[in-house]
Amino acid sequence: MNTLRTLMLSGITFLLSFLFGQSRAAENHKLKIDTPDQSRFVKVKLVQGQFTEPTEMAILPNLDILVAQRRGEIMIYKNHAKTLKEALKLDVYYKANVPNVNAEEGLLGIAIDPNFAINKYIYVFYSPIKTAVNRLSRFKMVNDKISPSSEKIVLEFYSQREICCHTGGSITFGPDGLLYVSTGDNSTPFDVPKQEFVNKGYAPLDNRPGLQQYDARRSSGNTNDLRGKILRIKVKSDGTYSIPDGNLFPKNDPKSKPEIFVMGNRNPYRISVDQQTGYLYWGEVGPDASGDNELRGPRGYDEINQARKAGFFGWPLFIGNNYAYRAYDYTNGQSGEAFNPLSGINNSPNNTGLTQLPPAQPAFIWYPYGESKEFPQVGSGGRTAMAGPVYRPKPGVSPYPAYYNGKLLIYEWMRGWVKAVSMSPTGDYLAMEPIFGNMELAAPIDMELGPDGKIYILEYGKGWFTKNPDAGIVRVDYLKGNRPPQINKMEIKKTSGLLPYKLIATLNVKDPDGDTLSYIWNLGKGIKKTTRTPVLTHTFTQKGEYAISVKAVDKAGASSASNTITVFAGNEHPEVEIRLTGNKSFYFPSKPVSYQVLVTDNGSTVNKKRIYISSTYTEGLDLAGAQLGHQQAAQTLIGKSLMLKSDCSTCHKVNEVSIGPSFKKVSNKYQQNSKAISYLAAKVVKGSSGVWGEVPMPAHPTMKEGEAKEIAEWIMSLSATANNKPSLPLAGKIIPPATINTGKPIFTLKASYSDMGAPGLKFLSTTNVVNLRSNVIEARDLKDISEFGRRDFSGTEALILPQDAGWIKLKQIDLTDISSLSIVIKEMGVSSEYSAEIRLNNQNGQLLGKGSISATAGNLSLNVVKDGQLHDVYIIFKANKKGIKDRPLLLNIKLST
Template structure:
């Protein structure tokens, strides 16, 4: 189901002049918005809290509807209708439809199934539920009405309202959202039912642009047959007026007249790729939807624009462009897939549909620009949306209901939009006419696991359906969340739980400390759960406890204020009866840098209280990775394995949405990736490049989006971690003491030498073995200008394709932070010009101890520093006349 949220990315656009039609009023409002998006007068986001009603019990939930009694119905793609009872807080099966949800074609994912759900506005009286689904036995998508009897969907009561052909055994784009407006007007969204991927074994392919391939037999690659076709209900948002008997009429104001043989009268909005979630403003009647966009990474002069997602607003019926336009009416070009020749850009005033698959009008209505649009890279127009994977969703326009005001009046009239992949929620401020004014974070302190639907309940509160981070599966983080707003007392906030030593021999003394604050300044009480039924209550955030019985104990703390509002910490396991082994790496030389062709003497020291050391449990290795910031924290000894840093970075990114460690999701399991590339010595660099730039065709037709905003060094840590998942340690361990001699050449992408040592003890009869990993990072002695800190009197300037520091004042300085000076003899500068200057090297402060001084020489010798500590070294430049120095790099020299 990946491409109902088709992902892609963007880099800097190739210079390309679009023929665009700008809606001047909206564009002006957007320009104003850029000045106001930094507003800080929003309500306190800490007062929004999430209440988990259900978690871990759904399998591919798609849409929810909140009933008048606050019961909640949830549609699941595989056909189940689930009922959450507000009184009992229990989830049960209310019914199941036999739906088509899985293809018989290898490597092709179906997105069809039970797609949408809505309760009748008069549900309290008539008990009608509307479902949009793909019946198993007929190749159509169908809108039907059912009656709910005794908390069950009565399948015999089905009244088919409308249905239309949908091509199967292909991927993708279903739409499927249902929403009601005033006067019994029902809206339902439909996808373009087109394949966005490349036709196999063809020279000229789609490459993530608009699918316009009209060759015979390739109909699924032509969105002009559906979204761009006025006589087809696919790629549209339909609007009909329901009658009591389950039939419907065509309301006034739809896009086409009722008697045009080449246009469907049900169409309210056309030109949709995948309008996955829609919402109707209950006061203005304006329709809003999120449009999941195509995958092209860059603008292309021969094809058209890169991919954008959109949030759209329809004040009246209209054509919103696809597959002729995207974003702010950026036009695609006609393209001949037989020879790669392109035609003219489509005309926003009325694009021509000359596809042989078209059954509708030859010229479509004028295209409307998007309300909000953004690529996978950063958006200049809407910077608050961020970057990365994109799956735009449109939620409700908030209004406090009479007698019910759960949220501040500040949000009245604001459109709430949200992102499935990026996980954010934003509030959009609009003018009285509906023009865009500004965007701001909402629910910014609440973490959501792939929000797929959002609805305002009868109580005026937001109910959010979370699909969970994983595809085609029962995700443990899938669920229903209700958003409450605390107008009075707020619960405490726990920042961290720290345990000084998580293991020890008996008697084991635990020392724990929790960092917690109360937003209202109340005194706090701490209820400690120390495992196996042991509990203690304190008024202090610190606790000691002695364990006398061996075992593993899960430790956590609940922090409560005077009004009994509380928060619970994470759980940390501690081990009584076995102590974590100690691993230390001792270097005889410098602890910050390695030097080409100079041996590094190392020794790994292991101790394990109460047990002898088994060298078969030791593993020592050294690798090279990309350069790290010389800030000190990442250099020298690391108390955790470097690969764990990669896992942490992965979990913070959007990678976990499409990939799991062991099981297949929309993307391959990380273990399979690791196994595939295990024999490739360039695997880390290769995979990192694929993450940064995107990839397709390696693991099937689903493309992997690029991530241009991610830092290359962080991406490489992720790929390093991935490559460890199938590593069976077949490479022999280094000895516990010895020498490592770095190469005489320095690869900038592998400028950090990582020496890592791991030891696992034998455990005990009652406790599992414990592992300790220690690591030392040594930076290359060749320092780029970008590694320098505390810069003053210099500016960055590009010289020979690399960043350099150009002096701009008569005096300036910069520093290397927290470095070991053991066995260093001086520093040699690589200058990009000839100049007169004086250099002073000082210890820890600008006026600190003078280590060395030089006039108009590239090398500054320094006096020995032998304390073994990490210091900050300042370089002070003075240049009173003539050309000022340009520093390209710095070489650390050793004795």
């Protein structure tokens, strides 16, 4: 019955695809019937914290798992014994000898022969240390050991070293026993030092003498080179290979390589083959340009690609949906014509292959750093696309719902998500949706379908070029019966205190099956307690830092663990208060904002020299979600929490070097820079390269400037010499400019204090922030509306007034001293066509004012509210004529004293 229903749904989905022209809008029409409960997918940790840079894995028939580590080790995880040991150590090139250059080579890929149960053959792709090649070899494993003497070199090709980047290296077999291996373009995406005209994150097309590594046309675009390709061969029993039919080029052409199945790849880091259709899929890691440039070409995109047959997939002439780069003269900065995807030409002097390239194939899925209009589900931020398997259950084995049969699983190394992609019977894209959505993954770098029909995920861990404590192997189970508790988060009422320190911890948890739960609390330093309720009270009498966590367990023994929060016994966070005189939600042009900062520190004398006060104007808080007014929190909970929610921690650590510098090192570098906060915030939003080395840091174009500045301020607080810039006085007046910058409408007053710590305990810091919004509220910031439309007006967003009636709600604002409200209108030909009322708390609440809306504005006097409380304010519009068709536009609302 389920199979019949699945076939029927597939037929309906295919028909929808046909009717809608296989539009990306199909994602909005995808069928939601019987979508599996995501809470039933659980993450089973097999091994964690024992890997050093794992790259790819292979699951053996007995469910043992081989793991390749980039530095040369092949590790074997024994399924029954739950142990990890080394099976082989290869001497690989994994570390560059050039300062500030990271090598990405090493042991890159691993796969087992389709007949492994009989022949015990293992294939690896690696970079031998003594020869500048990348090599595909076959080994034989006996008794969990892989003998170096069993090596048969299958193929190898030259690879330029001492530069970065792009290796590919993924290995897989198709249903017909053909072997596929991906190779990177072996080209540097960085700029040539001390040159005026450089790549700037666009296609590397620099063909000047001596700069071959800056020209990907010599590799990816070269039909006579194995780099930047996905190769397809038939391995023979003696370790040699033959060329199967259907590859991209003929077998005897001196200008091409017959091993090439797909060309035009930048870094196809993870590949898979559908074991039913034979279609090849791969994730393509794209370039770094964050914006389109009419003289150079498109911004960077990562891609998920599908090859139903051999083809050219664009790089470095095209990207994404065949977006074309332009020819570029690096000697004078002049741009040429855009490349033609139907007839690509490789005229680089570094090209040894054909000049005329095959027609370029567009990407299957593509997305930039910012939000994707075509594929909004992928989100935004750093990007490293990976292709997992097409889920096909093994005969007689169905560990997951039939709903996922035939769906492609894709995943993101940087963003941490996994998506299930629905396709038509012919393989066309229909839609994507989250899968394993309740799981947090630590940089998933490989995903394999095991012999048991289950998905296994290899986690690299959140840190580059190091042994990460969160690296490991997980298996995804689908629980048809009992499910473990679902933990939202643990909260602690007060995270510090003098001795005796009373801890009150509360766990937000529910059991999806309604089971009674018990709670095992880990209070650090060997202290444990068990409770029957999700609340713990405990008194600490010994000073120290304690890491608090809890495990919730149901009656069947299924459990889940909470987050960890560090508390401090023997010292207490100081309290910082900012007192304002006047309105607590808005500031007004040229009207002074009067403030006073008060600091108290329980048990200690306040050192006023350690109080730091600053003010700034930023964008970043719309009225719907504006955190207006006071926000007091420990310093570590503001910018740091925003940093952890982003992907910044993948590239940076607090104290240690990763792919990027440590946050503390960044803080030390910029302590003398008066514009450090703005500078670093811009780097977070726009991305950065060339400051600390070649590797670019990803852009976060959708991050609000205010959030980026919070992260920057947290970074700057890490230095021992932080806050050495002049502070504002403890009390005073700040006068806003006469003309408010509408691009930066938020006035932020921030005060922080760090105590002197306590014996054996580090210092504790508290920051209090007051955000005041400009008294002019732009239409784009009005989110709570009814019966209004939106449209562009002269490059800015405006609201279309309702035909009959509608309202705008200003959420939780202070009305102190506000005596009038002005509504700025455009494109209104007849005066008094609308009337407006201002009401308190709800649509039928206290009437504060009313009036008519003229052709350009409506000025409404208000009854002053003096209670100093926050209120919802409704502005109710009524048309004096029914069904107005030519409706006017609302540009902004202005509050005045």
